[in-house]
Amino acid sequence: MKLDDVVKEISLDLKTCNSCLNNQVTGAYVSDLLSDVMANSKDGNIWITLQMHMNIVAVAGLNNLAGIVVVGGRQPDQEILKKAETEKVAIMTTPLTTFEIAGRLYQMLN
Amino acid sequence: MTLNLNDTVEGSFQLIGGNFVNAGEASTQLKVKLLELGVKEEIVRRVTIATFEAEMNVIIYAAAGSVHYYIKPDHIRIKIEDMGPGIEDIKLAMQEGYSTAPDWVREMGWGAGMGLPNMKKNSNKFNIDTVVGEGTTIEMVINFG
Numbered sequence: 668m669k670l671d672d673v674v675k676e677i678s679l680d681l682k683t684c685n686s687c688l689n690n691q692v693t694g695a696y697v698s699d700l701l702s703d704v705m706a707n708s709k710d711g712n713i714w715i716t717l718q719m720h721m722n723i724v725a726v727a728g729l730n731n732l733a734g735i736v737v738v739g740g741r742q743p744d745q746e747i748l749k750k751a752e753t754e755k756v757a758i759m760t761t762p763l764t765t766f767e768i769a770g771r772l773y774q775m776l777n
Numbered sequence: 778m779t780l781n782l783n784d785t786v787e788g789s790f791q792l793i794g795g796n797f798v799n800a801g802e803a804s805t806q807l808k809v810k811l812l813e814l815g816v817k818e819e820i821v822r823r824v825t826i827a828t829f830e831a832e833m834n835v836i837i838y839a840a841a842g843s844v845h846y847y848i849k850p851d852h853i854r855i856k857i858e859d860m861g862p863g864i865e866d867i868k869l870a871m872q873e874g875y876s877t878a879p880d881w882v883r884e885m886g887w888g889a890g891m892g893l894p895n896m897k898k899n900s901n902k903f904n905i906d907t908v909v910g911e912g913t914t915i916e917m918v919i920n921f922g
């Protein structure tokens with residue numbers, strides 16, 4: 668499945684990296700601990716989190732994640748979006764909670 | 778897997794404590810370098826995770842530090858030195874879940890006590906040398922084969 672399908676199906680608001688819509692999605696990982704994401708996420712995973720500071724871009728980029736979904740209507744700063752755009756990391760936002768978004772994704776991907 | 782190299786490929790990065798904005802840049806550049814050289818993605822991932830964790834430790838705890846890397850045909854050695862507080866109890870620090878990070882760092886999702894274990898897990902050789910009040914040096918070797 669492509670990131671584009673996920674964005675459309677769950678109505679995510681894509682903030683950065685339009686070209687990332689072609690990323691293959693292999694699954695998802697839910698965590699707000701960055702070292703946990705580095706240790707346990709897999710290539711092509713969508714990362715669901717409420718973190719929205721600068722370091723999420725590096726974590727997603729270094730781990731070849733398909734994109735980051737920032738939950739609960741939280742909006743990352745322009746500076747972070749700019750970095751994500753440069754590093755080709757897709758940041759998406761949603762008003763849904765972690766539980767809701769994970770449930771929707773789980774249904775889609777399984 | 779062996780790389781076709783005549784000489785050691787070396788490089789280094791300087792790290793500044795507290796500079797969270799540029800965190801990950803050393804690891805990102807190293808990642809690009811290794812992919813260019815043809816190192817397998819799975820190995821590159823281990824190198825970048827280990828290096829990024831080490832980079833974050835310098836940024837979180839130390840005043841300054843550096844990353845040096847040495848790429849040989851069959852492995853990479855990464856050396857991270859810092860001028861930081863040092864680690865009082867290495868055995869404790871190596872335990873998953875143990876951290877001395879302040880609250881504001883934990884709120885960012887760092888300081889989960891997974892950094893050193895993640896470095897060790899992703900390395901074939903891992904060595905830590907620390908002097909309280911002076912600093913810490915970490916050396917990691919990751920084999921390509």
